[in-house]
Amino acid sequence: xxxxxxxxxxxxxxxxxxxxxxxxxxxxxxxxxxxxxxxxxxxxxxxxxxxxxxxxxxxxxxxxxxxxxxxxxxxxxxxxxxxxxxxxxxxxxxxxxxxxxxxxxxxxxxxxxxxxxxxxxxxxxxxxxxxxxxxxxxxxxxxxxxxxxxxxxxxxxxxxxxx
Amino acid sequence: xxxxxxxxxxxxxxxxxxxxxxxxxxxxxxxxxxxxxxxxxxxxxxxxxxxxxxxxxxxxxxxxxxxxxxxxxxxxxxxxxxxxxxxxxxxxxxxxxxxxxxxxxxxxxxxxxxxxxxxxxxxxxxxxxxxxxxxxxxxxxxxxxxxxxxxxxxxxxxxxxxxxxxxxxxxxxxxxxxxxxxxxxxxxxxxxxxxxxxxxxxxxxxxxxxxxxxxxxxxxxxxxxxxxxxxxxxxxxxxxxxxxxxxxxxxxxxxxxxxxxxxxxxxxxxxxxxxxxxxxxxxxxxxxxxxxxxxxxxxxxxxxxxxxxxxxxxxxxxxxxxxxxxxxxxxxxxxxxxxxxxxxxxxxxxxxxxxxxxxxxxxxxxxxxxxxxxxxxxxxxxxxxxxxxxxxxxxxxxxxxxxxxxxxxxxxxxxxxxxxxxxxxxxxxxxxxxxxxxxxxxxxxxxxxxxxxxxxxxxxxxxxxxxxxxxxxxxxxxxxxxxxxxxxxxxxxxxxxxxxxxxxxxxxxxxxxxxxxxxxxxxxxxxxxxxxxxxxxxxxxxxxxxxxxxxxxxxxxxxxxxxxxxxxxxxxxxxxxxxxxxxxxxxxxxxxxxxxxxxxxxxxxxxxxxxxxxxxxxxxxxxxxxxxxxxxxxxxxxxxxxxxxxxxxxxxxxxxxxxxxxxxxxxxxxxxxxxxxxxxxxxxxxxxxxxxxxxxxxxxxxxxxxxxxxxxxxxxxxxxxxxxxxxxxxxxxxxxxxxxxxxxxxxxxxxxxxxxxxxxxxxxxxxxxxxxxxxxxxxxxxxxxxxxx
Numbered sequence: 001x002x003x004x005x006x007x008x009x010x011x012x013x014x015x016x017x018x019x020x021x022x023x024x025x026x027x028x029x030x031x032x033x034x035x036x037x038x039x040x041x042x043x044x045x046x047x048x049x050x051x052x053x054x055x056x057x058x059x060x061x062x063x064x065x066x067x068x069x070x071x072x073x074x075x076x077x078x079x080x081x082x083x084x085x086x087x088x089x090x091x092x093x094x095x096x097x098x099x100x101x102x103x104x105x106x107x108x109x110x111x112x113x114x115x116x117x118x119x120x121x122x123x124x125x126x127x128x129x130x131x132x133x134x135x136x137x138x139x140x141x142x143x144x145x146x147x148x149x150x151x152x153x154x155x156x157x158x159x160x161x162x163x
Numbered sequence: 164x165x166x167x168x169x170x171x172x173x174x175x176x177x178x179x180x181x182x183x184x185x186x187x188x189x190x191x192x193x194x195x196x197x198x199x200x201x202x203x204x205x206x207x208x209x210x211x212x213x214x215x216x217x218x219x220x221x222x223x224x225x226x227x228x229x230x231x232x233x234x235x236x237x238x239x240x241x242x243x244x245x246x247x248x249x250x251x252x253x254x255x256x257x258x259x260x261x262x263x264x265x266x267x268x269x270x271x272x273x274x275x276x277x278x279x280x281x282x283x284x285x286x287x288x289x290x291x292x293x294x295x296x297x298x299x300x301x302x303x304x305x306x307x308x309x310x311x312x313x314x315x316x317x318x319x320x321x322x323x324x325x326x327x328x329x330x331x332x333x334x335x336x337x338x339x340x341x342x343x344x345x346x347x348x349x350x351x352x353x354x355x356x357x358x359x360x361x362x363x364x365x366x367x368x369x370x371x372x373x374x375x376x377x378x379x380x381x382x383x384x385x386x387x388x389x390x391x392x393x394x395x396x397x398x399x400x401x402x403x404x405x406x407x408x409x410x411x412x413x414x415x416x417x418x419x420x421x422x423x424x425x426x427x428x429x430x431x432x433x434x435x436x437x438x439x440x441x442x443x444x445x446x447x448x449x450x451x452x453x454x455x456x457x458x459x460x461x462x463x464x465x466x467x468x469x470x471x472x473x474x475x476x477x478x479x480x481x482x483x484x485x486x487x488x489x490x491x492x493x494x495x496x497x498x499x500x501x502x503x504x505x506x507x508x509x510x511x512x513x514x515x516x517x518x519x520x521x522x523x524x525x526x527x528x529x530x531x532x533x534x535x536x537x538x539x540x541x542x543x544x545x546x547x548x549x550x551x552x553x554x555x556x557x558x559x560x561x562x563x564x565x566x567x568x569x570x571x572x573x574x575x576x577x578x579x580x581x582x583x584x585x586x587x588x589x590x591x592x593x594x595x596x597x598x599x600x601x602x603x604x605x606x607x608x609x610x611x612x613x614x615x616x617x618x619x620x621x622x623x624x625x626x627x628x629x630x631x632x633x634x635x636x637x638x639x640x641x642x643x644x645x646x647x648x649x650x651x652x653x654x655x656x657x658x659x660x661x662x663x664x665x666x667x668x669x670x671x672x673x674x675x676x677x678x679x680x681x682x683x684x685x686x687x688x689x690x691x692x693x694x695x696x697x698x699x700x701x702x703x704x705x706x707x708x709x710x711x712x713x714x715x716x717x718x719x720x721x722x723x724x725x726x727x728x729x730x731x732x733x734x735x736x737x738x739x740x741x742x743x744x745x746x747x748x749x750x751x752x753x754x755x756x757x758x759x760x761x762x763x764x765x766x767x768x769x770x771x772x773x774x775x776x777x778x779x780x781x782x783x784x785x786x787x788x789x790x791x792x793x794x795x796x797x798x799x800x801x802x803x804x805x806x807x808x809x810x811x812x813x814x815x816x817x818x819x820x821x822x823x824x825x826x827x828x829x830x831x832x833x834x835x836x837x838x839x840x841x842x843x844x845x846x847x848x849x850x851x852x853x854x855x856x857x858x859x860x861x862x863x864x865x866x867x868x869x870x871x872x873x874x875x876x877x878x879x880x881x882x883x884x885x886x887x888x889x890x891x892x893x894x895x896x897x898x899x900x901x902x903x904x905x906x907x908x909x910x911x912x913x914x915x916x917x918x919x920x921x922x923x924x925x926x927x928x929x930x931x932x933x934x935x936x937x938x939x940x941x942x943x944x945x946x947x948x949x950x951x952x
Contacts (some may be wrong), residue, residue: 019286035191036184038416040364041449045872048364076184090182094174097836100844101671102181103364103416109182124885131880135872137364137417138671140847140909141880143840 005069009034010078016065024060024068025049028075036076036106040135047134050107051075057114059133076106079113089113089151098147100138108134112148121152165752167691168684169900172836175676176690177669186414189368189383194442197370198227200432201288202445203278203295204454205270208304208526208865209317212266212277216296220280223294225287227439230431231278232267240264240434243425244399245491248642249329249500249522257329257522260320262490262529264400264427264434270299271319271489272528273865274454276427281439304526304865308486309463311523319489319524328487328496328522333504333580339517342478346469350552356540356914357931358461358486358858359851360875361533363670365416366447367426367456371433373440379407382433386412386698387422387668388708391645393700395425395493402433412698415670419848420532421456422670423710424493428455453870458858459533461486462499462540468548474556476567478515479507481544485522488529495531496522501581501641502537502629502711508578509545510589510625510802511567516579526865528858532710534848535911538628546624546915554923560623561597565590568625571893582629584800585896592826592891593625596804599887600824608808612821618811619821620924624916626805629798630904631716631895648794649713650704651721653682653729655787657774659767660692666706667718668698672906673837674714680833681719681900685726687753687766704790712904715833716799716895723899724791732787733769739780740764740772799895799903803827805846807916811924816939818854818921820882826889827908831901835890838905842888845909851878852910853917857932876932 006015009032016031028034028051039061040048049061052074079087086094089112099105108131115122115130122130127148128141136144167173180186205212217229242261249257266277277297282288303317310316311326319326343349363385370383380403386392389410396402396410415422428445436443447455462483469478485499504518535542553563568589569576576584597603605621612619632638635646650666663678679693696702706718730750737755738745747758756763764772772779773787808822825842832838855876859868869875894901914931921933927945929937 021286029191033193034184035188036186038188038365039190039446040366040416041872043449043871043873045877046364046449076182080183086179086182093182094178097175097840099178099181100673100840101364101417102177102186102414103188105181106184125881128879128881128883135364135877135879137362137419137848137877138844139840140843140845140878140886141883142843142847142886145880145885 003066005065007068007070008072010074018065020066022065024063024065027065028060034075034077038103038106040103045135046104047111048104048107050110050134052110052114057111076110079109087113088154092147092151092154096143096147096150098139098144104134104136108136108144115148116152116155120156124149165683165687167689168680169833171680171834173676173680173690173834175673176679177673177675188365188414188416189370189385190446192370192383192413194370194372197442197444198281198283198439199285199288200435200443200445201280201285201292202276202428203280203292203297205266205273205275205277207270207299207301208273208306209302210270210299211302212268212270213298213300215278220291220295223287223291225283226280226291228281229278229295230265230435230438232263232265235264235434236267238434239401241400243427244395245496246493246644247497249331249496250642251329252332257496258323259328259491260323262427264430272526273867274451274528279431279435281435281443306525306527306860306862306865308461308484308523308525311525312521319526323524326524328491328524330519330521331500332517332519334517335515335579336517338515339478339480342515343467343469343480346477347472348470348556350468350548350555352466352548352551354464354543354547355930356460356462356464356543357852359459359533359856360453360858361419361421361456361459362877363417363419363421366449366452367422367428368446369429369432370442370444371436372442373437379409380433380437381409381411382429383411383413384429385415385422386410387415387418387670387710389668389698389700390666390705391708392425396430400430402430410700412668418670419534420459420536420710424457424531426455450871453875454528454867457492457531458488458528459530460540461530464544466544466548468552470552474558474563474566476511476513479513481507481518483520485520486525486527486530487522488527489524490529492529492531495529497643498532498537502532503540505581506538506541506627506629507545507580510569510627512569513579527860534845535907536711538907539849539911539914542624542626542911543915546626547918550623550919561593564593564623564625582798585797586893587800587802587828588891588893589625589802592802592828593804595889595891596806596824596826599826599889600806600822602806612810618813618924620809620811620920620922622807622916622919622923624805624912624919626908626912627800627802628907628911630712630801631795631799632711632713633798634796635794645707646794647707648792649717649721650706650790650792651718651725652704652788652790653722653725655770657771659770661688663693663695663722664703665695665697665718665722666704666708667714668709670709672709672714673834677715677833677837678719678722681722682726685723686729712906715900715902716898716904717793717795719900719902720795720898721791721793724793725789728789728791729787732783732789733766735780735783736769736772737764740778796897799830799898801827801829801903801905801908803908803912805912805916807920809917809920809924811921811938813942816935816942818933818938820850820884820917823884824887825909826891827905828891828893829905830892830895830903832890833902839888841905842909843886845907846886846913847878847883848910849913850882850917853914853931853933855932855934
């Protein structure tokens, strides 16, 4: 019944025995103890489970573990620097109060990071549209949107300073 | 003001763990030897359970046990109770059949748990649950709120005639009738307050565990009030004596009321752990949350407002049918009565008010308090009818409200519906909201919308709410089964940092930061030197938990009392160390100083002396730790104004919120950043109710048609513009912090503001949720009349 999946998670190679029906979210949470990735629904709507697979955001609750054999997966636990310095997006969420209960936060942050990879200068409308697949019940999205726009501005500012 | 004390937008202490995936929610807990529960649920709204063939599941791989209602009953476990007694008009008590943990003989709503399968893995438990053979005989079901009490409807409970749990009233009927007899104008309104599903993003979860050594049962669970859960499970369900039962609510991912209540599933996990001698865990799939988390609202209401020729309010009468679902949930009976009709006076002088509520049982999921709990329903009645009256009379809605506001010099103000408001300045937040929303130029914006083929509307909501629930004696007099004080302990550690234990519970509200700020201001200890502990009945003093925007007003006040005790004791110790008279010691900014000198000891030095009392005043106990319990003297009364502007597309019926303004008076503010965040979130939930959210039941079968995120429309980021929020401040007069509470205001006012705007744009009545279909239909029905004009 079980099968073997080899993948890299947050820079660490690992090999895990899974059932063919095991989801990536279950692999991360139950097999690897990476409980930062949350599961908030069963219809692939809420986005609490978003991780990066080969650099792109992906809902881990609708990805089979066997689909990520050989892939590079980054979870919320792998986003901050090794010395604990928060990723600019994490810092922007903290600075702008972009989280309350924290449950949707990992998926929101991972999704937002991918947005800025795709579009470094999104408009407010583009940010709101991008978040279509992430539900938050606490913040009314107001400060999440603010945090993402703030992060984008900070990153552009840092890039200009470097040039 | 200290650098990180009261009034500062301190960034939250709890954020780092949530942002790095280090939060610890119930489903993140991993216990050695744990096994998994999967519940078998009734697929019928109403059915007898004729037989359950356990063998069909017991033979499946990994299955340890199958339990049914008979097993639970055999162990002597009781029913889940209603916690608030309501009396009928004739003085007789309400009828409240208890909710069984597992259905014994008759299922009364879709999703009610009939059996539980325990297995080594969740997949095995789910496979076996699917295989369990249960024979049902379906029965006709009662679903609709407005007709459940009509004769001939199927009986949800045999001993509750006409499905009526109670018929209750408030106010002076005769005086109200007299007011209507003298009215120059009467406005009438029929409104539906749509049933909602709370949808905290973290699904409910439980890990039950039994320690045979200590004989203590531990339940890790998603609770807003672990001590209340322990009390109910002990005193009513007989799960275990209180001292042998530990409830831990670790990080909790949102509650909005739905995690106040004690549910069957969590209880069964704790009990089953003893039966199978392994930790038993369960986390709701979202589909389970939809059918088992207590729902919210669900009122059908007729209201009438009587006015004189000048638009002065003379009287208000309201009749509501409130749906309790299949059983009265823990606070399900208080929500449509004392938390609802006591707010019918709004911000206005209304000399006579009379309200009636018929609460009905139906074959639907139980209904209980959901963000705002009764107060959104009251605000919806009052603010919809006031706005409708203004439009009927051709008055500006702001003007009609101003004519009737309770004035600042009229406080304390006794309403005709029990409550006495302590303070407020309603014109102040209305005026500020009008400015913030540039109301003066609304007609220009309306013309601009019209030029683009859009219908623009504006709507107001001047809400009031009763928070900081509540004086225990008052709660008792009104039928509540508990006291609603709060507790707190401040423990200085020998090295000078502080551990705070609170009976409140944070599930997104930021208590770890706000309570630390309170300590920073009152005791001069920096926020990063304060750890706030909550949510564990073994660690914290008995507390009543977090709901009704009560944590700061009641729990924070308890901490102020405890801080005062710390200072009082510290003065004794400092006086001894400084060789001065206690009466000469002053305490400010963390320092005990001999008045008029530079002789001082820091509170950390005093704490050290208290724990290493080598040089110490005679007769003073060692240690520096103080507890306090605070029972509020009154409710608090946050109030404010929201103004919403919408654009309606007449071709599609789509409603877009193009401007949203909220100005709130929450009294004193501890952390403005957190307060604004609470307002934003509340508004989003209120907008969700107004425009998209709706728990829809099939009226024949009782199936929940909106039972997933594919069907139940949750507000998304692109449903909102940037929100404009502001504050005014009239401090609460009766608690030491002057605070009122901010957790629910947004959700309380927004439905009325949005629907007033939609009605203004469309020109005719639309019921919530104002979906594109409903708005389009309203426009079509209004069109012929408009054409005829």
